[in-house]
Amino acid sequence: MDILSVIGIVVAVGAILLGQLLEGGHVSSIIQGTAFLIVIGGTTGAVMLQYPLKVFIQSLKILPWIVLPPKGDPQAAIRQILEWSDTARKNGLLSLEATVDSVPDPFVKKGLQMLVDGTDPEKIRSTLEQEIGAIEHHDTQAAKVYESSGGYAPTVGILGAVLGLIHVMENLADPSKLGGGIAVAFVATVYGVGSANLFFLPVANKLKSIVHNRALLQEMQVAGLVAIAEGENPRIIEGRLQSYFAH
Structure with missing residues (x-):
């Protein structure tokens, strides 16, 4: 967590x-239900109009990442790759075949299977890097849904304020109705600016950071698999992989 x-x-x-x-x-x-409906409903409608359904659904799926990010331990990944490297140097690449089914990560499992199949190292690299790019692009687009929400929310909040003031102007002759309209006007602005700067924009940046770090981990794993395919010494592999997260 x-x-x-x-x-x-x-x-x-x-x-x-x-x-x-x-x-x-x-x-x-x-706490004003009408203002909340205007701001959140209007902002949601705007981003639904901007993005395809697939991207919008993905944005909902990755939202929990801000609290429960995807598991990814670089040091554990490096240890695993070094174990595979030692096994491959002692017993050959085919000795890793029994390990493939026990790998839980589909991305790593695919790379390891290509390694066992004797695929050319550059082919392994190009195939997996293309997959990394596609995954990173898809999830970054989903994160940008919240970035767009942060742009729309303050403007929709101003729209809610104007609607509240219109309601006030329509009821100038009835002072008992003025308070409600003024409350909606001011609270809608608070909701718009507050939701943008306290939720939508921070969430977008957090998710983009998580997506970037996961892509970096996958790039490290690709480098390790390619190094095994090229028969490099495990100590050289370890030094190269450690450099990905040296800072």
Whole structure:
């Protein structure tokens, strides 16, 4: 679990609510169903219009990554590759065939199978790098759904504010209805700016970082598999792979 994401959400929301209380306000005054509907509904509709269904669905699937990112331990991956390298040097590439079915990661499993099949090292590299690029592009597009939401939300919040003011103007003769319209106007702006800067944009950047790190891990795994195919010394392989995450 990424505990920093949980803490960040709690701190961001808590600071807003605490500030509201310290100013003498009430939490209930910034809870406004109509404003929430306008901002979140309008923003969701805008991004649904912008992106294909496949990308939009993928954006929902990867949202939990901000708290539960995909498992990926570079050091464990390096140890595994070095074990395969030792086995291949002692017993040949075909000795790795029994290992293929026990590999849980489909990407690594595909590369290992190509290695066992005696595929040319450059063919292994080009095939897997193409797959990395396709996966990274698809997931980056999904992350950009939240980036786009962060762009639309403040504008939709202003739209909600204008709608609230229209409601106020229509009921100038009835003071009892003015408060509700003014509340929607101001709270819609708060929801628009707040959701963009406290949720949508941070989520987009977090997801893009996760996608990039996963791609880097996969590039390291490809380099290891290719090095095994080329028969390199395990110690040289280890030094090369460690450099991917040296910093």
